[in-house]
Amino acid sequence: MTHTPQQLHSQLLAPHRTDRVVEVLQITDTHLFADKNADFLGIAPWHSARAVVDAILENATELTPLAHDFILATGDLSQDQTPASYRHFSSLMSELAPPVFWLPGNHDDGQLMQAELDAAGISNAKHLVCGQWQMLLLDTQIPGETFGELSSAQLSLLEQAITHYPEHHLLLAVHHQAVPVGCAWLDQHNLRNSEALKALLMQHKAAKVVLCGHVHQGFDEYHQGIRFLASPATCIQFKPLSDDFALDSMAPGWRALSLYPDGRLSTQVWRLPHHAFAPDFSATGY
Numbered sequence: 001m002t003h004t005p006q007q008l009h010s011q012l013l014a015p016h017r018t019d020r021v022v023e024v025l026q027i028t029d030t031h032l033f034a035d036k037n038a039d040f041l042g043i044a045p046w047h048s049a050r051a052v053v054d055a056i057l058e059n060a061t062e063l064t065p066l067a068h069d070f071i072l073a074t075g076d077l078s079q080d081q082t083p084a085s086y087r088h089f090s091s092l093m094s095e096l097a098p099p100v101f102w103l104p105g106n107h108d109d110g111q112l113m114q115a116e117l118d119a120a121g122i123s124n125a126k127h128l129v130c131g132q133w134q135m136l137l138l139d140t141q142i143p144g145e146t147f148g149e150l151s152s153a154q155l156s157l158l159e160q161a162i163t164h165y166p167e168h169h170l171l172l173a174v175h176h177q178a179v180p181v182g183c184a185w186l187d188q189h190n191l192r193n194s195e196a197l198k199a200l201l202m203q204h205k206a207a208k209v210v211l212c213g214h215v216h217q218g219f220d221e222y223h224q225g226i227r228f229l230a231s232p233a234t235c236i237q238f239k240p241l242s243d244d245f246a247l248d249s250m251a252p253g254w255r256a257l258s259l260y261p262d263g264r265l266s267t268q269v270w271r272l273p274h275h276a277f278a279p280d281f282s283a284t285g286y
């Protein structure tokens with residue numbers, strides 16, 4: 001059954017018990033190429049994404065079994081918009097047990113991404129209900145643009161989610177940052193209609209978190225009672241608080257989040273060992 005773009009289609013994920021902590025991994029901005037050895041500002045994104053997956057698997061054996069309920073892949077999964085780049089992504093994710101849910105970034109080819117991830121058996125669900133939390137993945141892509149914007153159809157999905165699930169805390173995943181991260185060169189490529197988004201979120205009485213990719217750095221701020229989080233890329237990192245384009249020496253990474261039944265959350269950015277995948281600092285952009 002096809003769903004009209006404006007219709008919210010919710011997927012219930014175990015555990016349905018509302019007293020359980022929901023464990024989430026966010027992987028973002030893999031920027032993969034068809035060529036596993038392609039160079040991207042001094043590093044090879046397939047190899048760094050491979051190292052991130054290996055580190056997640058290693059964490060699982062040492063700390064706990066891979067106890068995550070699902071993975072959120074928040075865009076810019078491909079840099080060259082080739083079928084092979086998305087197949088590399090699907091193959092890497094297949095090594096991680098939890099189901100993967102995804103959304104496009106400004107570098108993704110939305111239609112090709114949909115076709116390739118569908119073919120790989122990766123879920124197309126964009127609204128998840130798990131425990132006392134709901135997750136909504138929205139598409140901020142404006143084809144041909146670097147900045148993002150939420151269409152009225154996408155905003156309507158958010159309106160439906162908070163109307164149908166008024167008691168469930170909300171983790172909203174988007175690609176573009178909805179609040180400035182403090183990098184002037186990057187904040188020009190932000191989510192343009194973030195005020196419309198925040199106005200809708202303010203109507204929701206349960207806890208609200210907005211999780212994004214795109215900025216290739218950790219970020220964690222509260223604005224008007226909403227927590228805004230951003231996370232490292234699995235490839236190159238951007239230097240925080242830089243007016244002009246600048247790469248960072250921090251290693252590639254990912255984010256883990258634990259969502260508690262009462263609406264609180266704990267979260268941690270994980271990174272590969274320092275100096276792993278050092279970029280070409282003379283790069284001036286891409």
Ligand SMILES: Nc1ncnc2c1ncn2[C@@H]1O[C@@H]2COP(=O)(O)O[C@H]2[C@H]1O
Nearest residue numbers: 076106107146185189214245284285286
């Ligand atoms: N030197 C630069 N100045 C401004 N924008 C840039 C520069 N280099 C890259 N970008 C764009 O900024 C974007 C931020 O992250 P993306 O990976 O979405 O893609 C990046 C490029 O499209």
Ligand SMILES: [Fe+2]
Nearest residue numbers: 076105106214
């Ligand atoms: Fe991006």
